[in-house]
Each structure stands twice: as structure tokens, then as C-alpha cells.
Amino acid sequence: MILTTLRQQTICLLVEELYEKNADDFRQMSSAQIVVKTLLDNPSSVRSKFQAKQLHAQIIKHEKNNPIHLTAVLSIYSNFELLHESLNLFNILHSRSSLAWKSIIRCYTSHGLSLLSVSSFIQMRVSGIYPDHNVFPSVLKSCTLLKSLRLGESIHGCIIRLGLDFDLYTGNALMNMYSKLEDLHRNCETRIQPATVSDEIPQRKLGNVCRTNLSSTSTSYDVAHEFERRMAGISPTVSLNPTISHKTQYVGEIVDQFGGISRGEMPSREASKVFQSSMNKVFEMMPTRDLVSWNTVIAGNAQNGMYEEALTMVRDMGNANLKPDSFTVSSVLPIFAEYADIGKGREIHGYAIRHSFDSDLYLGSSMIDIYAKCTRVDAAYRLFCLLSYRDSVSWNSMIAGCVQNGLFDDGLRLFREMLAAKVQPGYVSFSSIIPACAYLTTLHLGKQLHAQILRCGLDKNAFVASSLVDMYAKCGYIKIARCIFDEMELRDMVSWTAMIMGYALHGHAHDALSLFQKMKIEGVKPNYVAFVAILTACSHAGLVDEAQDYFDKMVHDYGISPGLEHYAAVADLLGRVGRLKEAYDFISSMPAPTGSVWSTLLAGCRVHKNIEMAEKVAEQLFKVDPENMGAYVLLSNIYSGAKRWRDAAKVRIAMKNKGMKKKPACSWIEMKKKVHAFVAGDKSHPDYDRINDALEVLLEQMEREGYVPDTSEVLHDVEEELKRSLLSSHSERLAIGFGLISTPPGTTIRVTKNIRVCTDCHTAVKFISKIVGREIIVRDNSRFHHFRDGKCSCGDYW
């Protein structure tokens, strides 16, 4: 008995119910036929793929391949996203009904086969079948996936001509298409070519709309209408369906209505205000709107930077008696994340809890992000732990949250945990984690990640490539950084900035300047950070005039108001070249000078041994930042350098009284995929004795060549002899010593230090580089020092 084979209680009930109603009709039928008819009349009652196949089998057995029944099965297969089964059926159908086409198109779309979906739609039109409102959502989704606005516009034209633009689902799909594609295309000067449609399909090409007749403020919506007008002039391969001609008339009125709004009749000054996205136009025209309509238009506005509009619409939703759901909320949360508005974030979190969708994965990822952006990594991590299921986005949010808050080791640990959880890292994962390697100078990890990126084929992604450029530059491999930069297909402003900053850090100012020029020639507009990079490059190379020029251009030509970093770079530069008075006046002209800006000038005073200016600067500095320890150290060094021991001592006593302790200096070096870290006077390393022996031999030779230890920066009040031994046990020297004994002659040594290199070590390393005939690269907290043949790339100013 088939009923028992199908084994579905609800179906039995349905059959019984129908049997009651149509008892006469059913009397002639076999029980198998009854079941088949019941299921075909109620396709949604088929609950599993297995049942669908059983039904198919029964039809073959009892109905002799009745095409209507087979089409119904095809539709059911397509509901279950069974592509192969659907295709097999579709291919044996000789005459394909509207339902058959709709089913196969939907199936292609659900499998991401967008091109096949769209070309089937065209074939369907060619074969004389009229599309109905069920087919457009799928076709439009495919246009969206193909990123082809033109195709979407053409389809929209079709929809208008068939009078289907008032359909709810079609309208929703249209808004989604426009929200994803219109902004994308507006930002491109040349519109992306429409996807080429497979050659096998012999029909006119869609998407050949020429925009020359349209004003610059016309939108895709207008183009769709224009397309329809043109189509009306071309003899169509398919004759118009007479039942919908009155609708076409009506559409004509709407075309004119829109034409009036956006055909450039308003003054061009108002163009940006007048411009209304096609998405919003569709939304306004919709006769009925459901929750999905609101969510789509809110998300669209939020993603296109129209924050006010998006938030207003959330309020308007309430007037339409619709409650924000998890979709609404996770569309607007990124707005508050951008403003790091933890208050609004908590409010929404509370709303989600009250409406019991707080365990939603999308909401969870957004909440992790917003807590992390408000530096509440602990709260973010608690939320992350509470998620019952974690996808790549929730992992990425958590990893990025750690890295952006300086928790690099935690970020790396989570990245490994993600891999262990069998979640594939994508380009977002890599661009989130690579900065951790850049900050930590852990090149071996960076290289492993780079290898994985190449294996996944993600190396062309601009975000990933930019982070790699930065990572290699920060690990001292400026040439590799440049290679990756040159290999990039699309360079955005961030890629250029990363490369320029790389050159700046390495003191290659002229490379930085020429790149900045090239960037502008290629039409990439520099932003705040790009100017930080170029000013830093000038500052590290003493290019005063160029820096002042860039500073002025930034303010006047680009309308960027200078920030702390810009002031600091220029002040640093003026100080560096000895124009201390100018620097002083420049900083005084700032809206609110900070301790860090003043202390760059203090460093300039140290280099140029100007004590009066140093005291003036220090006075200003301690007014705004009395706890700036670096400034105390600098000032004390300045006094010591001028042999004003008494004043130097006073400063040190003041530091002591304030309970200030120097940040422990630490240097590290990578050796055979392992990081070896050293602090001053550190004897814990297993090779300590060998390192010490090597450094002693070197010290003797250095002194023969004229090295005199500069003990003026030793803050401890101890005997001169002890001071000298303290100097030679500084962390960078231990790390360099370890590098020398662990690598073959001639190998470049790369060391990273967490604070500024001291004056004496800087001199010492210059001697060492000459004696051992090696390049020694030291990265301190602000830049790279390339020591080679007794000289340093920083020109002794840092």
C-alpha cells in the first residue's frame, strides 16, 4: 500500500479530507492515483527529499510520464534544492510550462549558478513563456550575485512592462539588488561590463542600455524605464501579452513622474540632495511593505553610509506596526560600532534579550564587534563563549577584537582555535590576524600565514595584500613588501599608505615621496592616515620644506584638519633640523598641544643641545602632561649631556618621588622559528655565557677602534665602571650578540626593541656592524635603524 510507503500522517489526513470532498471523482481512481493527486495539489505537504523521490517513482509507474505531473515534481525538487534531480526532469520535458522554467531558475539561483539562472530566464522569454511574479526574486538575486547592475536594470524594465513591480517579493528583491549594486557602480567611473551570457542562447542581448540621453543624476531606476522605452521601439521577439497592456499604460505615467524628479531639473548644486537611490524609489512606490521590505531598505541605507535615514526608518517601522527583529537590529548595530557607542549597543542588546533573539548568530557577531570596539574585550569574549554555534564571522569578530586592542597573543591563539574547529579562514580572517604578526615582528608566523593565503588564492585581495605589505615592512623586509605591492592588481588608498609608511619607517623618504606622487597620479585620494605617513617620511629624512608643503596642501586642498600625528611629525622635523624656535611656535599654534607633541621637540633640544629651549618646552610639557616619564628621562639626559649633574639628579629625584618606574626594556630576535627575548642584564638565556664572551671580545675591539662608552644616559647612581657594564648588557646588545653567535658570518641580524634605542647602544651597534661586516637592522618603537659599515640609516637622529 502506497499510503504506508509514504508513511506520513499529515498526508493521510489530507487525503482523507480531500476524499470526503471529492468522493465522486476519487471513486474512479486507484489509491496510488489519489495519493499522487493529493500531493501534487499540495506540494508543501511533501516533507522530505525522500518523499519527493517516491512521488516521482509513483508518477513514472502510474501516470506514464504525464508532463503536468512531472513538472509538479520538478517544482517540489527545486523546493528541496535538488539540482540534479530537477535538471534530469527539466531536460526530458518537451514542452516546458511556466512552472517548469520557474523551478529550474530558482534551483540554479539557490545553487549560486547565477549565469545559468539568468540565461534560463532569457531562454524562457524566447520560448514565449511569460514570467510571473514568482520568478523575478530568483532572477534578481542572480543579477545581484553577478554584480551586474545593467542586467538588473534590464530585468527591472521587464518587471515594469509586465506590471509586476507592485509585487511584494519582487519589490523586495529589486531593493536588495539596487542596494548592493548601485553604489558599487556609482563609485566606478566606467560601468562594469555586464556578464556575458552563454553563447548557446540565440536571443537579443539584455543590458545594452546606453546612458547618453540621461542626465548625470539619473538613477538605475530611470535606466530601467529608459530600457523599456527602447524595447518598445524594437520589434520584440515575444508579442505582448494582451491581458497586461493596461498595466503598461499605467507604468508610463510612473515613468514620467520619476523623470520629473531626477532628470536634472533641480539646480546642480542640489544634485547630491536630490539624488535618491533607486532602492529608496522602489521602496516609496511599494503599495504594501512587510518586515523584509523594511529590513532590506534599512540595511541598504546603513551599508551605503546613510546612517540617519536608516535609523529614522527603524522608528518609522513602528508606525507601520512592525517590530524590529534580528535582521533589523544586526543591520543598524554596525553604525553604533563605528561610533563606539556602547550605550546604544547595550540598549539593543537588552531589546534582543527581551524579544528572545539574543542568541542569534548575526546579532552575536555584531555585539562582539561593538563591545570590542569599545575596548571591552572581556565582555566580547564572554558573548563569544556563550554562542552555541560559531561561524567564520563570529570567529573573525573576536580575533579582530583582540588584535585591535593589542591582545596579539590572544588573537593568534584564537586563530589557531578557529583552524582546530575546522572553520576555514577567509580573507577577513587573514587581514585581521596579520597585523598581530606585524606588531610582534614575528616573521615566521607571518610567512606561514602568507603561505596559507597563497594556497587559498587570497593573495589578490586588497585587504590581505595591504596587511602583508605592512607586515613585511614592519618585519624589516621592505623589498618583499614592495614586491607584494607591485604584484597587486587593485591598490586602494590603504595599500599605498601601508607602502609609504613602510618606506617612512625605513627612512627611505624619496621612495615614499615618489609613491605618494604616483598615488595621486593614479587618482587615489590621500586621507588623514596617508598624510601621517608622508609627513613621517619627511620627518625621518629632514625634508622640512616638503613637509610644510604637504601640511598646507592637506589643510587647503584636501580639507583635512590636522591631527596630533600631523603636528607631531612637523614639530619633530623642525626640531630635528634645529629650527627649535619655529617648532616651539608651531606647537603653540596647535589647538591643544599634548605631552607627546612637546616631547618630540624635547628630543630635538637634546640633539641640538639647547638647554634653555629644553627647559621652556619641559615647562609647557609638564603643564599638560605631568606624568610623561619619557620626558623626564629626556630632560635628565639633556642635563647630563651638558654636565649639569645637579639638575639631572633633581629630575631623577622628581621621577622617583612620583613613583615612576622605567618601562622594562626588552629586545627580541627570531631564530629558527623561535622568538628569543632579552631584558637588560638578562642571564637566563641558555647561551648567556657564549653571548657574554662574544660581546666582551667585541667590546675590546670596539674600544681599539675608538668607541667610548657614553654613560650619560645611565640613570642609576652608580660607579662609572658599573655603568659601563650596565650599558653592555642592554637588551638590544644581548639580542645582537645572540644573533651573531647563532648565524653564519655575513647574515643580516634583525632585532626588535620595545622602546627607543639608547644613544650609547646606537653608537655601539654602528661599531659592531663595521667590525663583523654585517648589516644589523634594529626596529625600535618608532622606526628602523639599518646599521651597516659603521653608519646608521637614521643619520643619528631618532
Place this chain on the structure above:
DNA sequence: CTAGGGTTAG
């Protein structure tokens, strides 16, 4: 037919 995460910073 609708939603979340990413690169540059004296």
C-alpha cells in the same frame, strides 16, 4: 526577497 566580521596611524 532581508542581517553580522577586515587592511594603513609621530
